[in-house]
Each structure stands twice: as structure tokens, then as C-alpha cells.
Amino acid sequence: MLITQLKAKETIVSLAAGKKVFIINCHGCKEVHFPEAEADELEKELAKAGNVTGIITTDYICNPDNMKLRLEAHKSEIDAADAVLVLSCGVGVQTVAAYLEDKKVYAACDTYPLPGFQGVTPLEYNCDQCGECYLNLTGGICPITACSKSLVNGQCGGAKNGRCEVDGDMECGWERIYRRLAQVGRLDALKCPTQVRNFATDDATSK
Amino acid sequence: MKITEAFERGEFVVTAEVGPPKGFHIEHVLEEAKTYLSGITAVNVTDNQSSVMRLGSLATCKALKDEGLTPIFQLTCRDRNRIALQSDLLSAAMFGIENLLLLTGDHTKLGDHKAAKPVFDLDSVSLIHTVKQLESGVDLGGNELVGEPPKFAKGAVVSPCSDSVDAQLAKMERKVAAGCDYFQTQAVFEPEKFIQFMEKAKQFGKPVQVGIIIPKSAGMAKFMNNNVAGIHVPDEMIEELKADKEKTKAGITGVEIAARIIKECKPYCQGVHIMALGWESKVPDLLKAAGI
Ligand code: SF4
Numbered sequence: 001m002l003i004t005q006l007k008a009k010e011t012i013v014s015l016a017a018g019k020k021v022f023i024i025n026c027h028g029c030k031e032v033h034f035p036e037a038e039a040d041e042l043e044k045e046l047a048k049a050g051n052v053t054g055i056i057t058t059d060y061i062c063n064p065d066n067m068k069l070r071l072e073a074h075k076s077e078i079d080a081a082d083a084v085l086v087l088s089c090g091v092g093v094q095t096v097a098a099y100l101e102d103k104k105v106y107a108a109c110d111t112y113p114l115p116g117f118q119g120v121t122p123l124e125y126n127c128d129q130c131g132e133c134y135l136n137l138t139g140g141i142c143p144i145t146a147c148s149k150s151l152v153n154g155q156c157g158g159a160k161n162g163r164c165e166v167d168g169d170m171e172c173g174w175e176r177i178y179r180r181l182a183q184v185g186r187l188d189a190l191k192c193p194t195q196v197r198n199f200a201t202d203d204a205t206s207k
Numbered sequence: 208m209k210i211t212e213a214f215e216r217g218e219f220v221v222t223a224e225v226g227p228p229k230g231f232h233i234e235h236v237l238e239e240a241k242t243y244l245s246g247i248t249a250v251n252v253t254d255n256q257s258s259v260m261r262l263g264s265l266a267t268c269k270a271l272k273d274e275g276l277t278p279i280f281q282l283t284c285r286d287r288n289r290i291a292l293q294s295d296l297l298s299a300a301m302f303g304i305e306n307l308l309l310l311t312g313d314h315t316k317l318g319d320h321k322a323a324k325p326v327f328d329l330d331s332v333s334l335i336h337t338v339k340q341l342e343s344g345v346d347l348g349g350n351e352l353v354g355e356p357p358k359f360a361k362g363a364v365v366s367p368c369s370d371s372v373d374a375q376l377a378k379m380e381r382k383v384a385a386g387c388d389y390f391q392t393q394a395v396f397e398p399e400k401f402i403q404f405m406e407k408a409k410q411f412g413k414p415v416q417v418g419i420i421i422p423k424s425a426g427m428a429k430f431m432n433n434n435v436a437g438i439h440v441p442d443e444m445i446e447e448l449k450a451d452k453e454k455t456k457a458g459i460t461g462v463e464i465a466a467r468i469i470k471e472c473k474p475y476c477q478g479v480h481i482m483a484l485g486w487e488s489k490v491p492d493l494l495k496a497a498g499i
């Protein structure tokens with residue numbers, strides 16, 4: 001079971017500032033608690049400012065086939081947008097980011113774990129429910145699961161020929177992140193302040 | 208003495224690294240360091256290098272300091288969480304150890320305790336940030352330190368011949384932003400690549416020491432080419448090592464090659480860092496051959 005929570009409103013507004021955005025809500029999965037009412041309210045506000053090219057609410061965008069079908073129907077709205085804002089768990093955001101290779105894809109939520117049973121979503125991408133989603137700093141590739149050391153401030157220098165030092169069959173997650181950021185013109189994301197992870201993600205102790 | 212003072216004086220700063228033994232008998236390491244490394248600016252002590260369990264870096268630094276050498280305490284994020292790291296930093300300050308080299312560290316799977324839990328609570332960048340915070344009198348949890356805060360020369364590494372050098376430069380920039388004072392590089396065997404790298408790295412305005420390994424044999428060179436990140440020994444050098452086996456075995460070829468690399472890189476950097484890997488005894492010859 002996991003829970004998604006909207007990022008701070010200022011964070012989301014600043015992600016969308018000055019851009020035309022397309023918004024994707026994922027309500028599919030019973031395993032995920034989704035902040036529906038707050039999301040609605042926020043989206044109405046963004047739409048009022050006139051910069052929203054389209055909003056869809058769907059289910060299981062973590063399933064690549066399902067997602068492709070849904071997004072194809074809205075291709076023109078997505079093309080018209082500078083960025084895509086995804087309100088889902090970390091897996092959903094990564095699935096969309098991988099599909100829309102050339103788009104800026106932003107996560108509007110943080111994903112936390114809740115004790116209990118995990119869902120049986122088809123996992124092409126992994127999310128460790130780290131509680132402060134880093135996907136906006138990493139071009140939609142999860143540094144927690146794509147990097148063997150779960151580094152959040154860049155690559156470790158151990159990669160050889162693009163492969164991770166820990167596992168020669170695995171591409172270095174941070175080289176993927178770097179390439180992706182270069183591709184979408186967002187290398188400036190690497191100039192963000194030093195990230196220090198917060199492992200106190202359970203409800204009682206989080207910020 | 209802080210290594211940064213030597214950079215500020217405009218010296219070409221020479222450091223070399225020693226690895227603590229697997230065991231607690233340190234006499235041999237101290238003897239070698241005193242004999243061959245006492246003329247250089249500072250001596251790095253590795254921290255369970257390659258994830259192989261050894262005597263502690265901090266204790267070895269203290270022993271070197273007691274012998275009159277200037278140690279650089281290497282600290283990785285693999286084995287300690289932020290509480291243990293900060294605690295060791297305070298311990299270092301208490302011993303009067305003033306130089307740090309802050310690293311993420313190799314993964315536990317590369318070493319001799321593959322079943323160990325890799326920690327990586329912090330990484331090289333957030334560790335630099337942590338030291339900076341301690342220096343301001345506050346720990347990473349936001350709690351005030353008692354008394355005068357510690358002050359360190361904060362070093363980090365960068366890999367100039369890496370195949371993803373742009374990503375390395377981006378990471379270097381993050382380290383500078385976090386408060387890094389100086390850099391030591393991964394071993395360089397391709398001076399042209401190092402010079403190109405320095406053209407871009409000089410914008411950060413931090414001193415850089417070129418990393419040097421004395422190649423011991425053609426086999427070692429090939430091994431590094433296949434297994435060590437950011438190192439590529441060109442074919443001509445491997446041929447050179449193959450040419451006269453006796454000369455290579457005696458270390459003469461390796462010293463010639465390393466001295467040549469230092470000479471080529473010297474105009475573009477602020478020092479040299481020698482990873483002798485057991486050949487500490489060759490360091491004086493190397494420095495002489497390189498004209499330092
Ligand atoms: S950074 Fe990764 S682990 Fe953390 S919430 Fe995002 S997708 Fe999940």
C-alpha cells in the first residue's frame with residue numbers, strides 16, 4: 001500500500017509557471033491513496049490562468065500499453081504543451097516520462113509507503129516510495145531505484161562504459177539521467193541545491 | 208597544516224596515498240611513509256579501499272601525524288550513516304587532523320564482504336555539505352556544537368578521463384557549490400584528455416591535483432582498462448611496458464611513463480596525487496624524474 005501526497009502548492013505552481021501544461025491524473029489503483037479533492041482544486045486554479053492545454057483522469061498509467069492508448073487520444077493537446085504534469089505515484093510518472101521522451105515531465109506528488117500489502121501493478125519501472133519524489137530533478141528517471149547506491153546528487157564515478165560498477169548488466173542510472181536531462185534541455189536541474197535524503201518518511205516523524 | 212595553505216602559497220602540491228593493512232600492526236606502513244613520503248605535502252589514507260575491510264583510516268591518520276607527517280583523512284559514505292560520519296569528523300578534529308578527502312565510496316559488492324549492507328545515507332556531495340555545516344557550528348540535524356567548530360580543508364575526487372566527462376564536470380560543480388576546496392583526480396594516462404578537462408574545470412577556480420598511478424606491468428594496465436572506471440591506458444604505453452620485462456619489473460618503465468604524464472599535465476594543474484599501490488618506495492624517484 002502506498003500513499004501519494006501533493007507536493008507543496010508553490011512547488012507545483014513554480015513547475016508550471018510560464019508554461020503551457022498538460023495534466024494527467026491517475027486514479028486507477030486501489031493500492032494508492034490519491035489526494036483527489038486537493039488535486040481538483042489545484043487544477044482548476046491552474047486552468048483559470050489559461051495555461052492548461054488539457055486534463056485527463058485515467059487509471060493504471062503505470063501500464064505502458066494502457067498509458068499509450070490514453071495519451072494517443074490526446075496527442076494534439078500534449079504536443080501543444082511545454083510540459084506534462086503527472087499526479088500519480090512515482091511509477092506512473094516514470095512511465096509517462098519514458099514514453100514522452102522529448103517532453104519535460106514533472107511529478108506533482110510525493111510517494112510514501114504505508115505498511116501493508118503492495119499492489120500488483122505491472123512494474124516496468126520501480127518506485128521505492130522515498131517520500132520526496134526526485135523525478136523533477138532527474139528528468140523522470142528515479143535515482144532511488146535506477147542507481148545502485150540510490151544517489152541523489154549525481155553519479156558516483158564508478159560507471160565503466162556506461163555500466164554500473166555494481167552490475168555490468170545494468171546501465172548506470174545517473175548516465176541515463178544525464179542523457180535525458182540533456183535531451184529535454186534541463187541540465188540546469190543538476191545545479192539544484194545539495195539534496196540530503198530524509199529517511200523519516202513514516203507519518204509520525206515526517207517533516 | 209591544511210593542504211589549502213600550500214595551494215594558496217602557489218606551491219605545486221604533492222600528495223601520495225597509503226593503504227592501512229588488514230590487521231593492526233602499522234609499523235611497516237609508518238616506516239615506509241617516513242622513509243619515502245616525508246618530503247611531500249601530505250599523505251592520503253584510504254578508507255577501506257575497494258570495500259575491503261582494513262585498519263581504520265582515522266586511526267592510521269593519527270599514527271602518521273604522531274610521526275610528523277600531514278595526513279589526509281579519506282572518508283566514504285559506504286559504511287557509516289550521517290551520525291557516525293559526523294562523529295568521526297569531530298574525532299578527526301580532536302586529533303588535529305585538518306585535511307579531508309570526501310567520497311561516496313565503492314559499493315560493498317566490489318569488496319571482500321559482499322553480504323554487507325551498503326549504507327550511502329549521504330553521498331560525496333551531501334557529505335561536503337555536512338562538513339561545511341559542522342564548520343558553521345551546527346550539525347546536520349540542526350543542533351549546535353559545543354565550543355569552537357572544527358575547520359577542515361575539504362577535498363573531493365573527479366574523473367577527468369571518464370567516458371562521461373560532462374556528467375563528471377556537472378558533479379564537480381555540485382561539489383564546489385557544496386563547499387569543496389580542492390580536487391584530486393582519478394589516475395590519468397591520457398594527458399590530452401586531462402588538459403581538455405582542465406580547460407573546462409578551471410572555471411570553478413579550485414586547485415586540482417592530477418592523479419598518477421605508476422604502472423607496474425602490461426597485465427596491470429590491461430586489468431585497469433577492463434575493470435577500473437575512468438582509466439584508460441593507451442596501447443602504446445602497454446607496448447612500452449611489454450618491451451623490456453626486466454626494466455618494467457624493476458619499476459623503471461613505470462616511473463618513466465608516470466614522470467612523462469606528470470610533466471605534460473603540470474602546466475595545467477596545481478599539484479599531483481600519487482597512488483603508489485605498494486610502490487611507495489618509487490615515489491622519490493618519480494618526483495625526481497618529473498622534475499619536482
Ligand atoms: S524518487 Fe523514485 S522512489 Fe522516490 S517517490 Fe519518486 S519514483 Fe518513488
Ligand code: SF4
Binds near residue numbers: 150155
Ligand atoms: S555507477 Fe551509476 S548507477 Fe551505479 S552506483 Fe554509481 S551512479 Fe549509481
